[in-house]
Amino acid sequence: MAAPKITFYTNHGCPWAHRAQITIKELGLPYEEVIIDLTKPREPWYLKEVNPRGLVPTIKYNGEIIAESAVVSQFLADAHPSHLIPPTGTPENALKRARIQFFADTWATKAGSYWFRIALLDTEEEKEALVKEFVGVVAKEIEPLLSDAAPFFGGSDKLTLAEVLTAPFVLRIYEFSKADVLPKSLPEGLNALPNFAKWAAEVVKHESVLYVWDAEKIVPATKAKFASLKADAKAKA
The missing domain is CATH 3.40.30.10 (Glutaredoxin)
Structure with missing residues (x-):
């Protein structure tokens, strides 16, 4: 081909x-x-x-x-069939595909927006309250879905489409907390969840996740973006 x-x-x-x-x-x-x-x-x-x-x-x-x-x-x-997701054609593969899609959808609909919302808050009290809520959502919705991660979703030893669709956000949660864009309590709370912590540690160091990541450029640009969004919100208030 x-x-x-x-x-x-x-x-x-x-x-x-x-x-x-x-x-x-x-x-x-x-x-x-x-x-x-x-x-x-x-x-x-x-x-x-x-x-x-x-x-x-x-x-x-x-x-x-x-x-x-x-x-x-x-x-x-x-x-381009690969390890990312099994091809269609059998009930077994259909089930694996469904589980990958359910994981990605659960992250997107239940947990995915929290980090962005936390970064836009002004007070530490507000941020910590939303951090606690976010960690609780991950504990309830995401942690059980990672029970068989080895180290990646569904027992895979390679990235799957589940990681593809969530890794950019997981990486930013951990990296932005180092630069005070997000509270340090956020990764601390997530790392208290054993399944998530083990999985995330492998995700954020994977070569394919990191190969276009440039913290020296992306972190300051993101800080500036959030500052601009906050200023715009205050001006409209």
Whole structure:
């Protein structure tokens, strides 16, 4: 099978684009990278020819445009069968796929937004209250789903699509807490959950998760972004 022609429109600071970046790295696919500056309005060519929503990631795959991080990641994993997710065709594989999708959906719908909300709060009291709530949600919803991680989801010794879709956010939780973007009590609380702590420790040091991560650039840019969002919120209040 000939290698596909992939143009990857991305931004290394975006956690959503990071999902697709991990997928491409794990699959070993060649690609042309186009960095999209998210700090200014999108260029007309991008809105017209690539993604009218102006978002990343988007890929052009053999001439076809595919957008949205979960869709891009799922498409690439299905188009290039690997350890990320089993192929369709048997009840056993269908069950494994369903469990991966349920894990990713649980993170996104139950836990995924907490770190962002915590970072936008002003007082330590407010932050600590939401940290406690977040850790409680992870304990209830995520911790049981990682009971057989070895070290990755579902007993896999390699990354799965479950990690692809959650790793960018888990990494940021741990890295941002080191720089006081998030309270240090957040990783401390998560590390008290044995299944999550063991799994997360492997996720955040994986080569495919880290290969476009540049803390020296991403952390200050994120701090500035949150400061701007807070200032805008106060101005509108």
